[in-house]
Amino acid sequence: MSRTYSPREMLEKLISFNTVSDQSNLALIAFVEDYLAGWGVPSRRVPDPTGQKAALHARIGPDADGGTVLSAHTDVVPVAGQNWSHDPFTAWADNGRLYGRGAADMKGFAATVLAKVPDFLSADLQVPVHIALSYDEETGCDGARRLIPEMLKQGPRPATVIVGEPTLMKVVTGHKGIVVLRTSITGHPVHSSQLHRGVSAISVAAKLIGWLDARTAENRAKADPDCPFEPPYTTLHCGTISGGQAHNITAQHCEFVTDIRLLPGDSASDWVAAYRAFIEDNVLPGLKAVSENCRIDISELANVPGLGEEAEGLAEPIARRLTGDNGRHVVVYATEGGLFQSHGLSTVVCGPGSIDQAHQPDEFIALDQLDRCAAFLDRLLKGMSRIAG
Structure with missing residues (x-):
């Protein structure tokens, strides 16, 4: 039998694994597998193509449809360049807080779920509890993208999903989606005194970024004042840019x-198609007229759907009953919730800690959030155990 952990003890253990997204998470996954196996709970890995990372799925309770997925990602954001007062992968406590990378985002939820495994096993569950741990959420949700279909293919089918991102245990019923695009431009280099004979990739980039900014301005102008998101419209934003060789050469390359942060219901494919159409119809012809070697390449780095508010979903009333929270809460950051929902699973986001601490140096979670x-989870188990049958 595995040892028992309090949520705090389990969180300290999970923090000790360096699972920054560019690192392997297999040591953490192996620990969780061994911990679950010690309690007699089988689990199944879903590896990434490299074999250096894996998601994990475990089910406790009957082999039956229904029940709830408790979902968390195991990866964390980098600590490089941040001014930490202690080792970010050795948890420390101070003034009612537990510090360490991932404490809030989102190992606090994963730790509490894992610490509750003995309680899950002792409960008279009428429907199963699913534990879903993913990787690479911070870089595009690739882990959940592979985990969810495998989980559903293996069966049984859960009824609801709780994604435990930090919400201060408030019930979040909607979030924006995100599409990340890399635009690479190849121009035609000439001496800048002969500008009319060349194509500056930087100038082309400026034109494209201007188009993106104009679309954001249009969305702002027609925003629905009753939209709960802040800002209440889809935004298109250039975050990084690089290019050029010298001040007196028209830039051959720019990237x-x-x-694109999408309101739920906005189509990512429509926005990308509009961007491509602008390039094909209004930009490329002028470039090609100067040199056939000019080109514009677009690659998609991430595509995570938004989480839409559900008119008659099962997850929201359950979460509201368990928390007592009846407010309307949406967030503008993306989570894996939209992916679960896109597979037909009723989903909410609700977890301990505050997003204000996520990605920060000296990241922390208030210990009373772990208690909450x-x-x-105790109330959730009680409800799942008293279902008539």
């Missing part, structure tokens, strides 16, 4: 990265 999450 920039854009993220544990009480939430």
Whole structure:
């Protein structure tokens, strides 16, 4: 039998694994597998193509449809360049807080769920509890993208999903989606005194970024004042740009990265198609007239759907009953919730900690948030155990 952990003890253990997204998460996954196996709970890995990362799925309770997925990602954002007062992968406590990379985002939820495994096993569950741990959420949700279909293919089919991102245990019913695009431009280099004979890739990039900014301005102008998101419209934003060789050469190359933050219901493919159409119809012909070697290439780095508010979903009333939270909460950052929902699973986001601490140096979670999450899971188990049958 595995040892028992309090949520705090489990969180300290999970923080000790360096699972920054560019690192392997297999040591953490192996620990969780061994921990679950010690309690007699089988689990299944879903590896990434490299074999250096894996998601994990476990089910506790009957082999039956229904029940709830408790979902968390295992990866964390980098610490490089941040001014930490202690080792970010050795948890420390101070003044009612537990510090460490991932404490809030989102190992706090994963730790509380794992610490509750003995309680899951002792409950008279009438429907199963699913534990879903993913990788690479921070870089595009690739882990969940592979995990969810495999989980559903293996069966049984869960009824609801709780994604435990930090919401201070409030019930979040909607979030924006995100598409990340890399635009690479090849121009025609000439001496800048002969500008009319060349194509500056930087100038082309400026034109494309201007188009993106104009679309954001249009969306702002026609935004629905009743939209709960802040800002209440889809945004198109250039975050990084690089290019050029010298001040007196028209730039042969320029590359920039854009993220599009989509309102739920907005089509990512429609926005990308409109961008491509602008390039094909209004930009490329002028470039090609100077040199056939000019080109514009677009690659998609990430595409995560938004989470839409559900008119008659099962997850929201359950989460509201368990938390007592009846407010309307949406967030503008993306989570894996939209992916679960896109597979037909009723989903909410609700977890311990504050997003204000996510990605920050000296990231922390208030210890009373772990207590609130544990009480939430206790109430969830009680409800799942008293279903008539």
